Structures are given as structure tokens and as C-alpha cells.
Amino acid sequence: MGHYFRPTTIKEALSLASDWPGNYKYFGGGTDLQIYRKQKLLNNEAIIDLSELDDTCSIKADENSMKLGAFVTLDEITTSSDIQTHFPLLAEAAASVATPVIRKTATMGGNLLVNNRCTLYNQSKEWRDAVGSCLREVGNICLVTGGKDKCFSRNVSDTAPALIALNAVVIIHSQDGKKEIPLQDIYARDGIKFHDHLDEDAIVSEIRVPTKPASWWFKKLRLRKTLDFTSLTVAATVDSAGIARVCLNGVSMSPVLIEESLKKLTVETVIKKARKNCKTVDNDLMPLKYRREMINVYLNEWWKSK
Amino acid sequence: MSGPIGKPTPYIDGVQKVTGKAMYTDDYRFPNMLYVGLLRSPHAHAHIKHIDTSAAETYPGVAAVTVGTDLPISFGILPISSDENAMAVEKVRYVGEIVAAVAAETMEAAQKGAEKIIVEYDPVRAFIDPGDSLEVCDPAEQIHSHTKGGKNIHKTAELRFNEPEKALEQSPFKRTESFKFAGVTHAFTEPHSTIAIWNGDETLTVISATQVPHYLHRNLSKVLELPMHRVQVKKPALGGGFGGKSDPFAHEMITAYLSMITKRPVKCTFSREEVFINNHGRHPTTIDMSVGCDQDGIITALDTDTIIDGGAYGSFGVVTSYYNGVLLQGPYKIDKLGFRTRRAYTNKSQCGAMRGHGAVNPRYAMEVILDMLAHDAGIDPCDLREKNFLEENTVTVGQLRITSNGVRDCLQAVREKSDWDKLYGKQPYGRGLGIGCGFYISGSALPIIWNRYPQTVVHAKLDFDGRIVMFSGASDIGQGSDTMLAQIASEELGVPMNYVQLEVADTKTTPVDLGSYSSRVTFMVGNAAKMAAEKLRNEMAKAIAKEKDVSADDIVFRDNKIFTEDGAVDISWEDGVETALAGRGAIVESGYYFSPKMGGDFKGSGAGLSPAYSFGAFISDVTVNPSTGSVKVEKIWAAHDCGKALNPLAVEGQIEGSIHMGLGQAVSEDMRYVNGQIVNANFFDYRIPYSVDTPDMDVTIIESNDSEGPYGAKEAGEGPIHPVLPSIGNAIYDAVGIRMMELPITPDKVLAKIQEKG
Ligand SMILES: Cc1cc2nc3c(=O)[nH]c(=O)nc-3n(C[C@H](O)[C@H](O)[C@H](O)COP(=O)(O)OP(=O)(O)OC[C@H]3O[C@@H](n4cnc5c(N)ncnc54)[C@H](O)[C@@H]3O)c2cc1C
């Protein structure tokens, strides 16, 4: 049996969370969560639906900055004329997620915290049992690498690299109070505890982008023009001081950020850093060699486009 | 034609379907109904040592439990390879094979109950790669004990005409190439679903999502040891088949058996993952093919050696094996031809028939090689094809009788519309055009099970209410056969379509039709329906002629009226009905279809025989991004000779659907396995193109008016898929100069080839 709660204040939500220690999940649009539940990858009994929380559904974007409630839907992001005008990078990133129908339900916060994926893990219970469950579940070996201590599941959020490139910070609430932290800091380079830098009961309520970049670039690698999760997402910005922020996702356990003044960068150094920092393994439907090659191709394309 | 024949006619069940009112199998609910829970094998190949069902039997809500030994009689679509059991007996042969089943009060109890069954296995070596199945193995490892020579080869089909290898040696131009095709599956919308009802009179009714009610009827009777007259199979609205519902299935046997032993209605509906596990899709295939031509581009010979990966059971595999070779006999004239196909048993779920059955992969190989030969010989690829086309009213080397043939018109249409002569080979790097042709059977001339009956019978009934009821076993699987039946009756009797109502696909009330496979329905059922309706009209005309003292031949049925041109008769349909039925009551007339005798007298000569063949030519326009290898199909011009489009709307729909399905196999779809286990058993990871991936389509219908088809019609449901794939492959060559020998053509493969070329 399951228990479904719909708090209207953050306080109430946190107190519900403390009532169900280790046995609840926050729920934004549920488009990621419900599949994990269906495949018995999550067996929590309580669902705490956060979509009714006060003051978390607004969009404010102008030529200087942007403030987004965590429960704004991705559809609202892609269709907002303020975002299209001032932060088109985010509009494009959000439009690249899933399909139009899913984007009507999927939330901004949920997309930033979408669960990591792996071809040999995101399967039904019967499938996993037949193949022998892996490290990330109850097994003791990674089925992709054969290793015994590390999981390389991929972070697949498409808006995370865009917002990281935009230097976003997130507002977080937990029993320990309210915090503001740079978005990239919530992600851990760990395929099992990929949001380990967040408190367990942390609720993301807002996303803030302090300034508008001077230029931006975005591209997502996938086989079809819709629906597919990313095989490689690259988002990049250059600010007025000439600092480049290039963020790659879908190719490692967490988004990989390269931040450097353009004066000090060459395309070779960007590629070298990216390849070094991405722990890319063969856990996607696109072949590993190709995904690695595309890192070079995309970064080259970005470099030429500047 | 004064009625609806030849006019764009919306499907009679279209509104019901798009408004959600049509009743599919899973929509039916019966009082006291039980649900089936299935236990599937986690091993690819293992002996079953022991099954303990005790915990399942006492699980709350479970009404019955069954295991393989309860139903030991094997079944299969082809009598020559009835190698399947309802549930595994002694051995499991693929991951996901059904081992045991329960019937319970709720779906949840059924699932949980099934999980309580404990099975002990003794795994043996699993054969995943078909190459391994061709070798001699330890007898204890053999997948089926009936295969010969200690190997896991299910079938070797081989035919040779006029020493092709010799001619190839002497050909001025010759290509020998290897191709590899991933398995693909039907990906229909409606999952498999079956309801079985054990009736008070000790008869069995099975409602099922099937393309072949008749063969299900026969196989149920065999497995359950119930005489045929006590089995009824009904097919309600069906959400797509494409060959994926053309076998009798294990779950149908199990559901029926559980209903028999519990004496309650029982339902079984698959999850999407189970649909993928059930597969029966297109065989993963490797082809080594040689084709030669002379200086003028005339094909000298063709020789091909093919391995198809059949999975664990036979299904349609023997037919698939032959089709991979015999369906290379058109649309080109090839007098020296040889092929061998070996179908390997492997420890994966079985492959079977899928749209374009057996001919899609070899067609790709053939059309790509023809393109290469055209370049070798310095001849335009369209010209080379034109030089080699079969004529109409001819016989191929393997004795296929070709009647009408519109392939030249097809090629000309797409060549002109695509501006081929101006653009081919002349566009900037990255953009290209490609041509592909094809042909396909319009119904298999031989039934699957030899018998002395016609291939189909249709009854037309008229009663006092003025309605015409057409009784046909034909299975509308979304292809529009119900609409066709109504159109034909309406055409023949001159009444509006809504005067015609149908009783279809019910093995108790409708006469036998063999099923919706091999593109046979319009041709065979159409002819039978026409005959039945004509006979009904003649009966009416006779009665009216007698009463009005005119010649029956002069009576016209049109626009809801019955009249003679001279005005001697001028009555309404209703008055005509009254006259015709006077003194006798309801009229029932019967039409049937028999294929004419045809074919050679060598072994294997029956494969590929059809009363008519469809033809086609498609041109694709693609762009290739040379830095990422991604391929975008911009537009496809399609011309298909369907003989006569009884319903142009339906023909166009079939061609567009074929383009979409062919595109999927060409660029994105594949059945992926890890240790024999499917990794992409869902619509997320099995990548069917979406609307945004689908190119513009320009459809031309060519009408060659076949002399034996109903009103001249041939097929349009499967033929149009064949040219799609090679036209894309050949367009990629025109765009960036690489030959794609492996499908699907994903960006990684394209990029690797571009890099290889340098
Ligand atoms: C067919 C399909 C295709 C998809 N394609 C893509 C894709 O291309 N790219 C992509 O990135 N994703 C994709 N997704 C995944 C998912 O739809 C999106 O990531 C979506 O944005 C998730 O948002 P949600 O609100 O539905 O998240 P939910 O499912 O509600 O939540 C996701 C996770 O975040 C947690 N969570 C949600 N909101 C908060 C919050 N405010 N504070 C703290 N924790 C929170 C939840 O507990 C859960 O663990 C796809 C999903 C499907 C079904």
C-alpha cells in the first residue's frame, strides 16, 4: 500500500519527510519517479507531492537575471517569451527534454534531480533478476565494467548543463534550514549517490541565474529528434569578461564543468579536460566510441561558433 | 465504377477507433473473470529439474496453477515445425519463455501467485550467435533434439537454376558483398490479449488479438484435445499486427486451458515488455550475395548465401528461409539464380513473419549491389533497373507466374517527380538521392495446411430489412478489410455503404478465411466477396425480371435503385428486396476463392507462388552530416502498383505506413540483446521514428489492373516496405560516397565509414 501526501508549505513537507525516514520520495511531475516505481527500482511507501507548494511556480526573467520556481513545468519554460528572449539557452535545453506531452507535467526541479541512468539498470525487476542485479542495486559487481566498487550511471538532465553554464544557484530547504548553493555543487561523481551533496530531505524551491551571458551554445546528441534521453549534452556560455563555462552531461556520473578564461583556452585544452573529466562507459544505447568521439566534435563545433 | 470502389473511403470503424469506443480484446470484461499470471524463465537454455507449485496453489486469490506437463502436445503455425509448447516442458530455450501460469481473482494476485512458484534449473550452454548454431555441438547442448547432424540448424532451403556461379565467373562486372541486418519487431500498438470462456455447453470461446483466427482454432483444438466443433475463436477490434499476431501463441493455449479447468472466463494481457519478449519479428540476418552484369548492365546471375537467426522455435521460419531466396526473382529478369538460406535455432525468443516477410533484407542487399554495378558499368542506376525489369505476363526462372506488372510506370513516376535526371550524382557533398525497387506476393497461392477447401468463403445475406450482411472470416487488423467487404457489397448491389453490415472473424458464425498474412486478403477475400455479392444480385435480378417480364441481364443496381435503361423497371431498393424475397424469404449466397494451379514440380517450388505480384519503385532524398554521421531522410517519393486501388485512401495509408516502418528498420530500430536477453524491450529504447523523424512523402498509386484481382486489385500492405530501405542506403552513397552494409544505419556506423574512406 502506498501513502500520498500533498503539502502546501515547505515546513509541512519537511515534517512529512521526517515521519517517513528512508521510505518516501518527493514528487514533482513524477515523470521520472513513476517509472522507477513501476520497474521496482524504488519501493518507497510514501509519496510527498510538492507541486502544490506555495510560491514555487513563477518565472521571472529579464535582461539582467532569471528566477524560476522549482515547480514550473518544462513546457512553461520553453514557451515563456521572457525566457526565449533573455535566456534562450534554457528554453532550448528544456525543449530538448522528452516529448511535448511529458514536458507539460515534468518540472524544472525534477529535471535537475532526474535519476541517473544505465542501460543495464533501468530495466524491469524480472530483467534485472535474470541478468543478476548490479552494484547500484543489491549485487556486488558493475555489469558494465566488471568493477567491484564503482558505479558509472549517467546523469541525463538536459537543463542541468544549461543552468550550470549559466552559473545558476539553487535555493534548498532541509531540516537544517535554507541554503543557497551553486547548482553544480549538488552533484556528486558517484553513480549510486549522485545527489550526495544534498541533504536527504532537501527540497529545491528555486533556481536563480545572476546574469545574462554574452553568448551561448547548446546541442544534444540523440538518435531521434524527440523522446530520447541524451547521449551527450553540451551547453556553453561566454560572459562579458570572456570567461567560458562549458558543461557536458550524459557522459559521466555528474555534469562536467570546464570554466576558464577564453584567453587561456584552446580547443585542444577544452577537449582534453573534458575527456579527462568524463568517466564515460558503455552504458548507453549509443556506442561508447562514438559518444567519446562526439565530445570532440561538439566541442570543436562550439569553439568554431564563438 | 458507380459505387464506392476506387473512391477514397474512410474506414467504417475509423470513428469508433479514434473516439475510443471500439472494443479491443482487453476492453471486454466478463462476470467472475480470472486473470493470468505467467512465470517466465530467467535462463536462456536450461533443463527444468523441478517445479514446486505448492506455495502458489495456496496463495490467496489463486484459483488454478498449471505447468508444461499439463499441456504436452506441441503446436506451431506450420505443421512441419510444430515445436512449441504452451509452457516449457523439460527445458527452457530463451529468457522469458513461459514455464508456469496461474489464474487468480485479481491481476495482482495472479502476478504474486506466479512469483511463488519455485523452479530449479540446470543451465546448459546457450547459443546466442547464430554462427555457433551452425557448428556440431555436444548432443546434450542441442536446442532441439530433432535437428540433424548434431547442429542447431532448423532448416536449410536451397534452390539453384542454370549454374549461376559459372555465369558470375564470366561476368564483366561482378560484386560479391556481405550484409548484416539486426532483428526488428512489429511494434504494434495493442499488446497481445486473450480471453477464454468455457461455456455451459462444454464449448470453448476464445476472444483474441490475432491475425489468424482459423489457425488458432486448429491449434487450440490440437493442444487442448478438444474437437474442432467445440472451439470458437473471435477476433474483435485489433490494434495492429504486421505479422506479430499471425502465430498461435502459448498464452492463448494457457488462457484457454485455465478456463477449461476453472470453468470461468480467464483473461491474459501482456505488458509491453512481454510483447517484446514474445517477438516473432524479422530475423536477424547475414547475407553474402553475388550479382553480375554485362557491359550493357543486363544482369547475368545472382547467387546468395544467407543465415537467419530464428530464435528458439520454428514459427514461420521454413517459409522465411525460402522467401529470402525465391523473392529475388523479381522485379528483374534473372535466369541464372541460386540461393541457400540456413535458419539457425538460437536461445532467444523466436522470429517469424513481419511485414514484407522474408524479402526485406535480401531486397536491400540486391538493390544496393545493383547500384554498385550501375556505377561499375557507368550506367545510371535507374536506367540499369529499367533494362532488367521483368515483362508482364511472363514466368520467372523458378516458375513464378507474373501477370500484371506496373514497375516501369512506377520507376518513371518517381524518377520524374524527384527530378532524378537533373540531380542524381550532381548535388553538393552531403545530399543525395537513391533508388530502390521491389515486388511482393499478393497472397500465398498455397494454404499453410494442405486441404481441399477454397482459401476463403464469403456469404452475403439479404433479408426483409433490406440490409446486406457479409459473413467473412477475414481479420481486419487495421488494414481495412472490413471496409473493403462493405465497399464491394455496396458496389455490386448499388446501395449506400451503410446498408452493408458485417459479421467477421468468428470461427463459429463466419466461413473460414485463412487469415491476414501474405497480403492475401484483398485479393482472395475481395474476389470471394465480389462473387457472393454478384450471386445475390443475380438472384434478385432473376426474381425481378420474372415479375416485370424483362431480361435479368438488363437490370441495373445503382444509386439505391433497381432499374432498366428503357424504364420498364424503376423501383427502389426496398421494393426490389420485397420482390426478390417473395415466396422464399432471406437469400444467402456464397462466394469463394481458389488460386489457379501454378508453379514448377521441384522441391520448394511452392514458395513464393502467388496469383499476382505487386511492384514498386521509391526514391529517397537524404542529407548526411559528415561530422556526426547523422542521416536525415528529407523526402521519399513512392510509386506502388497495387493493380487497382479499391480504396485509394487505404492504399495511400499502407504506403505511408510502410515508409515509416521501413525507415525505422533502416535507421534506428533494432532488437538488442545482452547474453540473449533483450535490453530495449519498451517503446523508449526500441527506437521507432516519431512524427518529427518522418520525412515528407509523395505517394503515387499505379494501377496495372490485374486480370484476376477483384476489379483488378493486388496487394498494397507489404510490398511498399521493400524499396524504402535500399532507397535510403543508396541515397547515402550518392550523398557521401559510402556503402552501408549493416542495418540499422546509425550515425556511429556512418561516421566510421566516412572516416575509413578518408
Ligand atoms: C519517455 C521519457 C523521456 C524522457 N526524456 C528525458 C530527456 O530527454 N531528458 C531528461 O532530462 N529527462 C527525460 N525524462 C525524465 C523526466 O521526464 C524529466 O527529467 C523530468 O524533467 C523530470 O521532472 P519531474 O518533475 O517529472 O520529476 P519527478 O519524477 O517528479 O522527480 C525526479 C526526481 O527528483 C526528485 N524531485 C523532484 N522535484 C524535487 C524538488 N523540487 N526537490 C527535491 N527533489 C525533487 C524526485 O524525488 C525524483 O527523485 C524522460 C522521461 C520519460 C518518461
Ligand code: SF4
Ligand atoms: S554502471 Fe554498473 S553499477 Fe552502475 S548501474 Fe550500470 S551496471 Fe549498475
